[in-house]
Amino acid sequence: MRNKELWFQVRLLSHKLREDHSISDGGVVCVSIPAQTSTLQLKYQVYRQLNLVHIVDEEKVVFKLRDPSGALIPLSNQLESNDSSRPFILEVVDIHQHIEATDWQTPDIDRTENLTSQIGSLNDRVEDLEHRMDDLSEDYADKLAEELQFLSNQTADLRKLMVDNKDE
Template identity: 90%
Template sequence: MRNKELWFTVRLLSNKLREDHSISDGGVVCVSIPAQTSTLQLKYQVYRKLNLVHIVDEEKIVFKLRDPTGALVPLSNQLESNDSSCPFVLEVVDIHQHIEAVDWQVPALNRSENLTSQIGSLSDRVEDLEHRMDDLAEDYADKLVEELQFLSSQTADLKKMMVAESKTE
């Protein structure tokens, strides 16, 4: 099997890594991997190529991979080989660098308001079902009549076949 060659333009956006002079920003790098490489192995090869192996467990960074059109694509072993004239863009960023994580909180409703709302919702649903019951009974009766007519015709056909078969014997 041939090796895949994946070319990346590196954009170093991580504030933590900007001081590290062993990592170049804006450079084009090539990662050559065997065709059957797993996604995890591919990510490790990218870490090695960018001299980031020493921080894999220590600091949290994220790779954002963009195709030449700028669309985000997953960094995986399913990527097709490319060349240096049309490289992927690999953005190296810190976790939550561009957004601030906030704790999600449920708005505190008064317990009685919440229960009143639930009771009202249940009452509406019961009323809706009561109005539908009459229609359901009629629809169900019509369906039963159709089924009985179908079964009667099937039974009549079977009886005719049995009479015809007994005459031939």
């Protein structure tokens, strides 16, 4: 089996790692990987050959792999070989570097106001169910009367048939 040749351009965007001179920034590097390499092995080989192994375990940076058109793609063994004129772009960025992290807090609501609102909502629901039960009992009574009339007619028809059969 042939090796895959994957070309990467490292863009070191992390402010914390800019002074780390062991990491090359901007150059295009070829990583040769056996074709049957697992995703985990591929990641290790890429990080090793790009001098990124010592920062992989730190949780202070994020690795973003982009295809030559700039779309984010996963770093996996499914990557196809490419050439140096169209390298994958591996960005090393700080966590939340491009966005501001905000604390999500629910606004403080007066507890009694909240409970009063919930009780009001429950009361409305109970009243609605009570009105529906009244309608259901009326509908049920009408339905029951119809069923009784139907059964009464059926019984009368059966009795008539029985009388007619006795006469024969």
